[in-house]
Amino acid sequence: xxxxxxxxxxIKPSPTxxxxxxxxxxRAAGRDVIGLGAGEPDFDTPDNIKEAAIKAIKIGDTKxxxxxxxxxxxxxxxxxxxxxxxxxxxxxxxxxxxxxxxxLYNAFMSTINKGDxxxxxxxxxxxxxxxxxxxxxxxxIVKCDEKDGFKITxxxxxxxxxxxxxxxxxxxxxxxxxSAYTKEEIIELSKIxxxxxxxxxxxxxxxxxxxxxxxxxxTIAQIESLKERTLTxxxxxxxxxxxxxxxxxxxxPKEIIKAMAKIQSQSTSNPTSISQAAAVEALNGTQDFxxxxxxxxxxxxxxxxxxxxxxxxxxxxxxxxxxxxFPSCKKLLGNKTKLKTDKDFVEKLLEKSEVAVxxxxxxxxxxxxxxxxxxxxxxxKNAMQRIKIFCENLT
Numbered sequence: 253x254x255x256x257x258x259x260x261x262x263i264k265p266s267p268t269x270x271x272x273x274x275x276x277x278x279r280a281a282g283r284d285v286i287g288l289g290a291g292e293p294d295f296d297t298p299d300n301i302k303e304a305a306i307k308a309i310k311i312g313d314t315k316x317x318x319x320x321x322x323x324x325x326x327x328x329x330x331x332x333x334x335x336x337x338x339x340x341x342x343x344x345x346x347x348x349x350x351x352x353x354x355x356l357y358n359a360f361m362s363t364i365n366k367g368d369x370x371x372x373x374x375x376x377x378x379x380x381x382x383x384x385x386x387x388x389x390x391x392x393i394v395k396c397d398e399k400d401g402f403k404i405t406x407x408x409x410x411x412x413x414x415x416x417x418x419x420x421x422x423x424x425x426x427x428x429x430x431s432a433y434t435k436e437e438i439i440e441l442s443k444i445x446x447x448x449x450x451x452x453x454x455x456x457x458x459x460x461x462x463x464x465x466x467x468x469x470x471t472i473a474q475i476e477s478l479k480e481r482t483l484t485x486x487x488x489x490x491x492x493x494x495x496x497x498x499x500x501x502x503x504x505p506k507e508i509i510k511a512m513a514k515i516q517s518q519s520t521s522n523p524t525s526i527s528q529a530a531a532v533e534a535l536n537g538t539q540d541f542x543x544x545x546x547x548x549x550x551x552x553x554x555x556x557x558x559x560x561x562x563x564x565x566x567x568x569x570x571x572x573x574x575x576x577x578f579p580s581c582k583k584l585l586g587n588k589t590k591l592k593t594d595k596d597f598v599e600k601l602l603e604k605s606e607v608a609v610x611x612x613x614x615x616x617x618x619x620x621x622x623x624x625x626x627x628x629x630x631x632x633k634n635a636m637q638r639i640k641i642f643c644e645n646l647t
Contacts, residue, residue, distance in 0.1 A: 263382035267614035271598075275608035286635045287608045288623045291427060291576065293493040295545055297530075301492060304533035308526045317522040320513040321348025321501070325528045328535040329501050336460075339473055339484070341503045347512045348531075350523045352458050352487040352500030354516070357383050359454065359483055359502065362511035364389040364418060371412045371420040373404040374616030375578060377427045377456070381616075389418070393616055398569065402429040402578065402617075406440050413448060420445070422472060423456040425463060428615045428622040429578040430553075430571025432463060435470035442475045452508075453482040458500075461491040461542045463573035464550040473504075483508055490574075491542055492534045497527040549575050552625040552632055559636035560623075563643050575626040578612065582619040589646040594619055605638040 254261075271289035278285045308314070321329075326343045333339040349355040356379070364370070364387040372380050374395045381391035394412045396402045409420070422441070425432040433441075445451060455472050463469055473482040487500035502512075522528075553571065560568040560579045568579035581597050591597050594611040598621050602608050612620025625632055 259386055259388070262385045267378055268610050271602075271608050271610050274602070278602075278606070283606055285602070285606045285608055286627075286631050286638070288625070288627065288631075288635055289608045289610050291490075291624050291626065292495045293490060293545070293575070293626050294628060295493040297493050297497070298534075298537075298541055300537050301494065301530050301534050304537075305497075305526050305530040308529035313525055313529055315525060317525050317528060319517045319522050320509070321346065321523070322525070322528050322532075324532050325499075325501075325535075328532045329503065332535045333484075333503055337471055337474060337484075339471075339479070339503070342506075345506055345509055346501065346503045347509045347516075348499065348501045348523055348528065349512075349516060350500070350520050351498040352456070352485055352489065353379060354520065355485050355487070355500040355502045355512070356380075356454070356456070357386075358512035358515045358519075359485075359508065360384055360387045360389065360419070362515045363387075363452070363508060367416060368418040369414060369416040371404075371409070371417060372616075373402075373421070373423075375402055375426070375428050375612065375620070376421070376616050377423060378614055380421055390416070392417070395617060398580065401431045401569065402426065403431055403433055403437065404441070406444050409441055410444050413444075413451070417448070417451050419452050419454055421454045421456060423458075424469075424471075425459040425571070425573025426576075427459065427574055428576050428610070428612075429569075430574040430576045431569075432467060432469070432572035432574075435468060438470050438472050439475070442472060442478055445481075446475075446477055449481075451481070453478060455482055455484045457484060457486045458490055459574040460486060462546050462549060462575060464546065464553065465572065467572045469573075480505060488531050488534045493545075494527075494530070494534065497524075497530055499523055499527050499531040549625070552629060553577065555629070556623060556625045556632055556636065559632075559640070563640050565643050565647060566639075575624060577623050577625065578615075578620050579623070580620050584643060584646055585619065591646070594621055597621060601639065601642055605642040607635050607638050607642075 275287040366388040368389045384391045483504035485502040488494040565584040598611045610622045
């Protein structure tokens with residue numbers, strides 16, 4: 253009899269972490285691998301944020317805090333939602349976790365019963381289905397077409413809803429596609445969801461500030477009739493280049509927030525006090541660098557999209573946000589190339605051309621691959637050249 257639990261057997265390791273680990277191993281062995289698998293900004297954490305952490309250490313702000321966030325950080329989060337999203341929350345409607353992933357984990361572990369369904373538009377962030385499975389729920393995957401920008405349509409949403417539906421996840425801008433829902437698209441989806449009073453919405457807004465071409469971000473909690481059923485998740489990892497600081501947060505119904513705190517009290521307890529102090533400065537301090545960095549990401553996006561679309565057999569949409577593209581490699585799969593799947597494609601690309609990307613099937617949609625362009629322009633130029641040569645040699 254295996255000591256491993258049955259619930260753990262239902263899930264798989266994170267494919268993105270697996271690719272990053274493989275690339276790291278190959279580099280350690282002397283291979284010149286360009287890693288385009290990790291979703292991590294290459295910019296440093298701004299100095300004012302680092303100084304706030306140093307100050308916290310010096311004044312002894314190194315003790316336990318309230319389980320789900322200090323009052324100072326919750327106030328900063330409340331101010332952020334009011335300032336940027338025109339959303340008002342009480343402090344007991346806000347939860348702080350050890351990264352956005354823990355916030356999501358707490359939310360689903362504390363609300364899902366066996367058999368509950370969660371609608372997940374695909375392509376999706378790799379951890380959504382596995383967290384649902386760990387909680388005892390059933391991920392209901394809705395495949396979204398490239399022609400629709402990889403976004404769920406009202407028709408597909410309505411068709412996916414059943415008596416067992418408890419949650420729907422909306423991730424905008426998206427990991428892995430970078431696609432973002434316009435205000436008009438959110439309103440059309442809300443017209444369906446308003447009719448179903450027992451369905452809750454998880455709005456994953458972690459890439460809120462990384463958008464391009466004058467895109468106007470809009471979150472579904474801004475639909476007043478849905479706010480009381482929406483948990484809005486965000487964090488400091490992506491916009492503030494604070495991935496290693498591990499601070500995520502959410503705001504929503506008091507009952508859910510209280511339940512999430514109960515879960516956290518029996519797992520990690522509070523997030524690191526020093527990281528919380530840094531996050532206060534991130535949210536309250538200057539925001540000027542965010543636009544500058546988004547402009548830099550835009551330049552990289554444009555270069556990568558243009559370069560990929562020049563490669564025979566590859567086509568790539570230009571996304572509205574995040575720092576990913578999700579190109580199709582379908583034309584390079586089949587008898588002519590001896591590559592049957594997108595997993596074959598990315599494995600051979602890593603082996604032959606030393607470029608690490610992630611297969612689209614890891615995100616729930618076959619025939620694609622994800623590139624993170626959160627790396628230097630030089631790395632991207634070299635990677636695009638290697639991908640071009642690799643694809644040309646296939647045909």
